[in-house]
């Protein structure tokens with residue numbers, strides 16, 4: 001990678017169209033822009049090739065124009081939802097890209113853990129905030145999380161998406177939901193067999209992920225938590241741990 005200038009976006013991969021496999025936009029055709037670099041290091045991260053700095057050489061510092069050209073090439077010039085993910089895409093300067101895409105009818109969804117706030121959050125169409133539960137080994141800075149909500153100015157459609165592996169994660173999800181009663185909550189079972197950082201595909205234990213999914217549905221039903229939505233990672237059901245889908 002060359003050193004990124006302030007207006008350059010550090011990209012791990014751009015791929016699609018595929019379908020959004022998670023949360024509120026599940027099933028919707030989308031192109032992914034996955035950025036390189038993250039301020040977290042979750043124990044079960046399924047995208048370590050976009051997190052660990054030893055992969056820096058595979059990341060490219062791209063201008064907004066270069067990213068935009070690739071997005072329009074992949075979508076055949078037809079407007080669609082662009083998903084900004086990572087790593088933590090909030091670290092990157094996406095304001096220009098969003099402005100440029102909006103001018104042509106594209107829409108933008110951001111996936112972030114809520115640790116870094118940017119003023120361009122207010123220009124998004126969808127903001128997916130995914131605070132990390134105890135099993136991740138990360139600690140949530142709720143002040144930083146609140147700053148993300150303030151930065152969005154209530155403009156994008158905003159949701160919580162929380163990965164759940166166990167009872168402690170479930171309790172965490174319940175408290176997060178109680179803290180942000182106005183936000184819809186999406187729960188997704190954790191994949192305990194995420195791909196190693198250097199793999200483009202890897203074995204996956206779908207049976208136990210589905211057992212976790214059944215446990216999660218039972219848990220929500222038992223608690224009469226009728227506002228929660230429980231969804232699997234659809235792309236994982238379709239393609240397992242394959243990268244770039």
Ligand SMILES: C[S@@+](CC[C@H](N)C(=O)[O-])C[C@H]1O[C@@H](n2cnc3c(N)ncnc32)[C@H](O)[C@@H]1O
Nearest residue numbers: 044045046047086087111112113130190191194
């Ligand atoms: C790879 S992250 C990138 C965006 C951002 N850093 C974040 O965590 O929100 C995208 C989504 O995948 C989820 N995810 C990562 N590893 C997972 C796993 N092993 N099982 C289930 N979901 C996972 C994250 O919680 C997040 O919601």
Ligand SMILES: Nc1nc2[nH]cc(C(=O)O)c2c(=O)[nH]1
Nearest residue numbers: 018019020021022085235245
């Ligand atoms: N199809 C598909 N859906 C996804 N939703 C969130 C993803 C991500 O890694 O951020 C992802 C991904 O990598 N692929």
Ligand code: SF4
Nearest residue numbers: 038040041042045087
């Ligand atoms: S915050 Fe997201 S990208 Fe970063 S390590 Fe955690 S799951 Fe992976």
Ligand SMILES: [Mg+2]
Nearest residue numbers: 046047085235
């Ligand atoms: Mg993923």
